[in-house]
Amino acid sequence: MTCRLQSLASSPEYLNYEDGKFSKSRGMGVFGDMAQDTGIPADIWRFYLLFLRPEGQDSAFSWTDLMLKNNSELLNNLGNFVNRAGMFVCKFFGGRVPPMELGADDKRLLAHVTLELRQYNQLLEKVRIRDALRCILSISRYGNQYIQVNEPWKRIKGHDADRTRAGTVTGVAVNIASLISVMLQPYMPSISATIQRQLCVPQACNVLTDTFLCLLPPGHQIGTVTPLFQKLEGEQIEALRKRFGGGQPEDSTLELKAHAARMASADMTPPGPGGGAVLAGDPQKVKELAEEVAKQADRVRQLKASKAEKGQINAEVAKLLELKKQLALAEGKTPEPPAPKGKKRK
Known part of the structure; x- marks a missing residue:
């Protein structure tokens, strides 16, 4: 038997398990009533199953791939960006969003984010849930690259122009993190709520348009910032693979x-x-x-x-x-x- 993911608005293909098929009678695969016993948070399950959602062709659940996606896409990409953006605000600017003086590079970034946001909205309208999720990950990658190139942790120690630049980069980054928190709501509601709580995102910001704007103004106070994700270890994943690998x-x-x-x-x-x-x-x-x-x-x-x-x-x-x-x-x-x-x- 295969496990078919159903949607009210679309009918995807089949999701298989590793190199075989889901089978409750043979203990092959993880079913809803078992997932909570794995120790993996519900939002990670939601993310991964939607990330590989078989929209155009069959796909397969893989424990190794789950670990890789958690550690790369969530921990090192999305989580790393949101955490750094918030930490810079706390560490360098007393927990308040700094003033932003947008230059050509900043406006170019905002244009890239806007394109991904529009694509996200269009894909959700077409019920292409998996591809819309990947737009969020693309935005966080842009954000990580932006931070890495501009190095605000170095500029904050420089002259006035450098400190101003550090403030602009930090302000833009934390605003992108705020946008991501809204885009994540249909996919990872608990993580979305955690980001919004950490950044003290106003309710008025919870509406998506087709244009990205920095809605957290200079002087906006954010809260305590902590990591969003934990690394999944190989030993943990191997134990789960054996546990759900076909025992009666x-x-x-x-x-x-x-x-x-x-x-x-x-x-x-x-x-x-x-x-x-x-x-x-x-x-x-x-x-x-x-x-x-x-x-x-x-x-x-x-x-x-x-x-x-x-x-x-x-x-x-x-x-x-x-x-x-x-x-x-x-x-x-x-x-x-x-x-x-x-x-x-x-």
């Missing part, structure tokens, strides 16, 4: 045992890869299973040669072992027990 739910254990008993009483082996029962000594089934084993063995070798992710390789090895077991049963043999972990059979 506890409530299905009895059903599985009953099924095995029925198969045994009928003098059959468990179902083969095609879904039908495999009778011991059936030459056709033996041939089919031998071919499946050969194909799966080739796939495992290719994954190892290409240095694929460990979790993906382990999943394919498990499939290979199961196919070998089915083949042995079809040949009337007793399946070999799995080799101890870390040791190879001679």
Whole structure:
């Protein structure tokens, strides 16, 4: 079964899970009632699922990609920009938005932001939710580049002209952060509210137009600024991948045992890869299973040669072992027990 994301105004394609499909009966994938137990905030889930929303073609949830998007797009891009803009106001200007004297570079930035804002509005009108979200990330990237090029932390220590320039850059940056807080509301409501609380964004600023304007005026007092996101670590993600990688739910254990008993009483082996029962000594089934084993063995070798992710390789090895077991049963043999972990059979 695949998990289909639905919208009142549009019908997207299918979202798959890693290299397979979502399956609650097999414990494959994270479902709504499980997500809160992962320790990952709800807004991160909202962001990632909307970021890869399968609007034009199928897409796949990936734990590694979730970690990368959180750490790059949210932590290092959006979160970094909003945090720096607010911190500069607090550290260099006593928590009040400084006066801004806009030059050619500043106006060019405002024009870029306006283009992204207009694109965002148009995309949401067309229910292209994923692409509209990417407009927000583009704006924060522009903001980071703007800060990095102008280096207000250096200019604030210089002469009057440099300090004025530092004030302009800081004022423009914190106004862009305010705009981002409004644009994020449909996607990450908790993060949006946190930014607005930190920057003390007035209610009147919560309306989007097609033109970006600096609505936080000089002298506007902001609040305490703290980081918005936390880094996701590889060990944490690997543990979650294993946890939701296909283990049988506890409530299905009895059903599985009953099924095995029925198969045994009928003098059959468990179902083969095609879904039908495999009778011991059936030459056709033996041939089919031998071919499946050969194909799966080739796939495992290719994954190892290409240095694929460990979790993906382990999943394919498990499939290979199961196919070998089915083949042995079809040949009337007793399946070999799995080799101890870390040791190879001679």
